[in-house]
Amino acid sequence: MTGWAAGWAAACAGLLLACAAAATDARAELTSPVAFSRDGVPADFCKVVRQDLLDGEFTQLEATHKAAQSLEARFTGGQPELEVFYDALTKSSCTGFFATSCSDDPSFDSRKQRLQEWLDRKSDPSTANLALARFWWDAAWAARGCGFANQVTSQQWQGFFERLKLAAGYAHQIDAQSDAEAGHLLLALARDFNLPRDQIDAVFQQARRRFPTYFLTYQEYGTITLEKWSGRTDLTAPYVQSLATDPGGDTGEVAYSILAELLLYEFKADRLYGADAGFAWPKVKQAFAAREKLYGLGARDWTALCYLAYVAQDRAAARDALRQLDGKVQFWPFTGTGDFYLHVLPWIMSDEDAPASQP
Amino acid sequence: MTQQARLRLLLALNICAVLLLIAAGAWHRHTSAVPRIVPALAQVEDPDMAGYCRAIQGELAAGRFDRLEAEAAGLVGLRDRFHGGVEKLVVFYNALANPGCGGFDCRADYEPRLQPLGDWLKRTSSPPPAAWIANAWLWDNYAWSAKRCAGFTDVTFDQWQAFYARVRTARGYLDHAGLRGDPAFFLISLDLLRDSGGTRQQIDAMFKQGHEAFPRFLRLDAEYAGLLDPTWYGKEGDIGWFAETLLGDPGGEDGQIAYAVVAKEGARYVRYPHLFLETGLTWAKTRAGLALIERKYGNGNYDWNLVCYMAMVAIDRPAALDAYRHFAPLWNPSVWPNADYFYDQALPWITYEK
Numbered sequence: 001m002t003g004w005a006a007g008w009a010a011a012c013a014g015l016l017l018a019c020a021a022a023a024t025d026a027r028a029e030l031t032s033p034v035a036f037s038r039d040g041v042p043a044d045f046c047k048v049v050r051q052d053l054l055d056g057e058f059t060q061l062e063a064t065h066k067a068a069q070s071l072e073a074r075f076t077g078g079q080p081e082l083e084v085f086y087d088a089l090t091k092s093s094c095t096g097f098f099a100t101s102c103s104d105d106p107s108f109d110s111r112k113q114r115l116q117e118w119l120d121r122k123s124d125p126s127t128a129n130l131a132l133a134r135f136w137w138d139a140a141w142a143a144r145g146c147g148f149a150n151q152v153t154s155q156q157w158q159g160f161f162e163r164l165k166l167a168a169g170y171a172h173q174i175d176a177q178s179d180a181e182a183g184h185l186l187l188a189l190a191r192d193f194n195l196p197r198d199q200i201d202a203v204f205q206q207a208r209r210r211f212p213t214y215f216l217t218y219q220e221y222g223t224i225t226l227e228k229w230s231g232r233t234d235l236t237a238p239y240v241q242s243l244a245t246d247p248g249g250d251t252g253e254v255a256y257s258i259l260a261e262l263l264l265y266e267f268k269a270d271r272l273y274g275a276d277a278g279f280a281w282p283k284v285k286q287a288f289a290a291r292e293k294l295y296g297l298g299a300r301d302w303t304a305l306c307y308l309a310y311v312a313q314d315r316a317a318a319r320d321a322l323r324q325l326d327g328k329v330q331f332w333p334f335t336g337t338g339d340f341y342l343h344v345l346p347w348i349m350s351d352e353d354a355p356a357s358q359p
Numbered sequence: 360m361t362q363q364a365r366l367r368l369l370l371a372l373n374i375c376a377v378l379l380l381i382a383a384g385a386w387h388r389h390t391s392a393v394p395r396i397v398p399a400l401a402q403v404e405d406p407d408m409a410g411y412c413r414a415i416q417g418e419l420a421a422g423r424f425d426r427l428e429a430e431a432a433g434l435v436g437l438r439d440r441f442h443g444g445v446e447k448l449v450v451f452y453n454a455l456a457n458p459g460c461g462g463f464d465c466r467a468d469y470e471p472r473l474q475p476l477g478d479w480l481k482r483t484s485s486p487p488p489a490a491w492i493a494n495a496w497l498w499d500n501y502a503w504s505a506k507r508c509a510g511f512t513d514v515t516f517d518q519w520q521a522f523y524a525r526v527r528t529a530r531g532y533l534d535h536a537g538l539r540g541d542p543a544f545f546l547i548s549l550d551l552l553r554d555s556g557g558t559r560q561q562i563d564a565m566f567k568q569g570h571e572a573f574p575r576f577l578r579l580d581a582e583y584a585g586l587l588d589p590t591w592y593g594k595e596g597d598i599g600w601f602a603e604t605l606l607g608d609p610g611g612e613d614g615q616i617a618y619a620v621v622a623k624e625g626a627r628y629v630r631y632p633h634l635f636l637e638t639g640l641t642w643a644k645t646r647a648g649l650a651l652i653e654r655k656y657g658n659g660n661y662d663w664n665l666v667c668y669m670a671m672v673a674i675d676r677p678a679a680l681d682a683y684r685h686f687a688p689l690w691n692p693s694v695w696p697n698a699d700y701f702y703d704q705a706l707p708w709i710t711y712e713k
Contacts, residue, residue: 327516338590341511346556349523 041298042075042084046094049085053114054107062124071180071213078254078295083216086181089115090135092142105142111135129173134185136167140192164192176206180214183207187217191224200224212247218255219262226266236263237278244283253290260284261304265333269311281312299325307333310344318348395702398689400461405659408441408450412460415451424479424490427455431489435541437576442659444616444652449578452543456496465508469501488538496547498529499554526554542576545569549582559592574609580617581624588628598625599639606644612651619648623662626669634672642673664691671705679709 052060067073068081075084088094092105115135119128143159144152152160168189176182187207190200204221211217225235240259243252260279267277288305291297297305306321306329322329322345332340418426430451433439439447454460455476458467476497479490502525506514514522530551538544548565551557557565566583573579580601587593587601598621605617622645626634635642649666652658658666667682683706695701 322519323516325516327514327519328512330512337512342591343556343558345519346523346554349519350527350555 042079042087043094045075045081046084046088049088050094050107050111053089053118054110056114056117058118058121058123061118062127065124065127069179071211074295075298076296077298077301078215078258078291080180080214082180083214086131086134089131090138092138108139125173126175126178129170130175130179130182130185133167133170133174133189134181136163136170137185137188137192140164140167164189168193177210180207180211180217183211184214184217184220187220187224191220191229197230208247212251213254215255215258218243218259222259222263223266226263233276237275240278250290250294253287254294256283257287257291257301260287260308261301264304264308264311268334272308272311281308281314284308284312285314285317297324299328299330303329303331304333306348310348315348315351322348393688393702393706395698396688397698398692403660403664403689403691403693404460405442405661408445408659409460411441411447411450412454415454416460419455419475419479422475422478424482427479428487428489431487431541437542437573440656442657443662444577444620444656446542446576446578448541448543449546452493452496452547455493456500463500463503465504465506467504469497469504472497473501488535488541488544491532491535491538492541492543492547495529495532495551496543498525498532499547499550502526502529502554523555526551530555539568539572542569542573542579545573545576546579546582549579549586553586553591562586562592570608575613575617577617577620580605581620584621584624585628590628595637596639598629602640602644612655615644615648616651616655617648619645619652622648622669623665626665626672632672634669642669642675645669645673646675646678658685660686660689661691661693664694667709668694668705671709676709676711683709 049061049064052064065082065085068085071080071082073081075081089111092108112135115128115132119125119132121128140160140163143156143163145156167185171186171189174182174185176186183203184207187200187203190203195203204217204224207214207217208221222236222239223229225232225239227233227236240256240263243256243259245252247255263277263279264272271277273279273281284305288297288301288308291301302321302324306318306325309315309317309321329337329340329345331337332344415427415430418430431448434446434448434451437446437448441447441450453462456472457463458469458472476490476494480486480494502522505518505521505525507518509518529547533544533548533551545565545568549562549569552561552565562583566579569576569579570583584598584601585591587597589595589597602618602621605621606614608614609617622634622640625638625640629638634640635645649669652662663682663686667679667686670676670679670682690698690701695705
């Protein structure tokens with residue numbers, strides 16, 4: 001990070017904390033006017049919301065937002081509609097697997113213009129400000145590019161921080177108590193402005209106390225604990241293990257499973273269940289079961305569970321996950337589907353106790 | 360010129376050849392008088408192989424197991440071969456392990472084959488090696504038929520269960536002692552290693568054992584070459600490396616022939632036009648081996664079609680034209696993707712005259 005950016009980051013710290021502490025309550029009661037199947041993929045919902053934005057249907061957007069704000073409407077796997085709502089307004093694509101901001105963004109200018117129009121209408125300034133803050137945060141990462149930090153040019157860093165600055169400007173107007181995405185965004189900004197550890201932790205604690213079932217916040221904090229962000233190797237495991245008691249219960253189980261699904265990409269197989277990541281296979285299995293009971297699991301979740309079971313060498317659990325997928329694995333972490341079909345699948349399907357097929 | 364520069368030049372030449380093919384194809388559509396046909400299987404199958412296959416299937420249907428046993432015993436020396444150097448032993452087992460005579464067919468019903476071959480095992484308390492091997496071969500084919508021609512990512516869980524249960528049965532048949540005197544044991548063992556998650560080291564070790572016991576088993580060389588496809592166990596350049604080893608072991612004319620057989624196998628999976636560009640295989644060595652195969656065993660329709668295709672990939676028009684004259688007009692659908700490709704793109708280039 002450059003010197004001026006670090007200075008600017010420090011100046012933003014107070015602003016972010018102030019935002020996080022702001023308190024208003026605007027619970028929505030409307031049901032979603034968007035017609036789509038929740039058994040389908042979030043991308044369908046995302047596309048509808050995005051089109052509403054591009055068409056300038058702000059009344060519709062506000063109704064959709066209010067319906068999603070309670071976090072009761074969720075997709076299979078537990079992802080809240082609210083999370084996808086903001087993705088639809090701010091990310092470059094509705095179909096990216098990890099919703100990265102690295103692809104072409106042909107509707108960037110149109111979305112920016114429409115979001116500004118929405119704010120200018122003053123019909124729901126809090127949400128419009130949050131959407132614009134989220135938009136410029138995503139745009140900052142797009143400006144940075146998808147290379148490793150040592151491959152990012154000074155111009156890209158400059159673009160990154162200029163857009164972060166815009167995001168922080170809008171974040172000043174948001175209400176962290178009424179919208180779960182606000183807590184997530186403030187946490188992300190706190191990380192990107194390189195705030196001190198205790199301030200980041202404070203933002204996270206406030207966000208999860210206010211909206212304990214907005215699981216994106218747990219994911220964001222999970223990435224912050226990684227060595228590549230924090231420079232420390234002793235943060236992830238305690239955080240992972242803390243979820244059993246805080247938030248605890250079913251919510252803690254779901255958060256644990258979602259975190260396992262995210263962090264499995266950050267730790268090689270032999271470290272996933274070790275001291276570095278802090279996961280324990282029996283707890284992972286239990287957490288996925290709890291999440292399935294509450295929200296169901298999608299193909300991506302079952303594939304992750306199949307992988308996690310394979311790493312734990314729990315053949316029965318891996319096979320059960322594969323059965324849920326009806327045998328169809330569309331991706332496989334690290335080694336790809338070719339390796340899955342050549343080596344992993346035979347292991348999953350082999351069974352010394354099972355009788356061989358007979359005529 | 361560096362190797363990389365030479366590869367670039369070859370690739371550029373191939374691209375030019377493709378453009379020429381397309382242009383020639385367009386011209387050909389307007390001018391050609393060559394009648395288009397889609398040959399029936401009976402027109403392109405090798406009559407000797409097909410006749411032998413049906414005879415063996417007749418023996419099985421009639422339950423003449425003694426004859427089958429005697430036939431297998433006479434073939435394990437690998438002296439009897441068909442066109443292209445194909446071992447009669449391989450045709451023998453394919454006849455027993457498939458409902459038809461065209462090799463494995465994912466659309467075929469393999470269940471009716473299970474009982475006749477199973478009966479062979481039940482005749483005595485000590486069935487002959489050929490009975491075990493034939494059953495293992497059949498059950499591996501039966502396993503693949505469970506997938507119903509689906510691509511890997513489209514196979515259902517139940518189909519995978521059936522696949523692996525059948526593979527386990529096939530492996531069980533190979534557990535019996537005394538089978539290693541039959542070269543086909545190593546062939547089906549390689550396939551079953553592949554189908555049950557075997558490692559590259561296990562595949563290599565099994566091939567090595569088979570090759571040491573039967574150094575002139577061309578189908579084993581081809582099968583191993585197939586497993587060196589990067590989508591299976593190999594990496595770029597493996598097939599060329601393997602072909603080179605055959606020039607030293609078994610070496611001589613046998614090694615040259617084996618080299619060409621490996622190249623023919625590579626031609627089945629290496630995408631056009633990369634066969635002689637990034638694999639380490641060379642057309643000059645392949646051509647020398649192909650000439651020896653023709654001289655010693657003769658070529659059938661399939662062989663000539665494949666030689667023609669390989670010559671086209673190597674931009675050797677005289678060789679392609681010579682091969683074409685041996686099979687014209689019966690282009691083989693198992694070599695060329697479709698009639699349009701053959702008539703509109705390949706044939707105009709092969710028959711082009713300045």
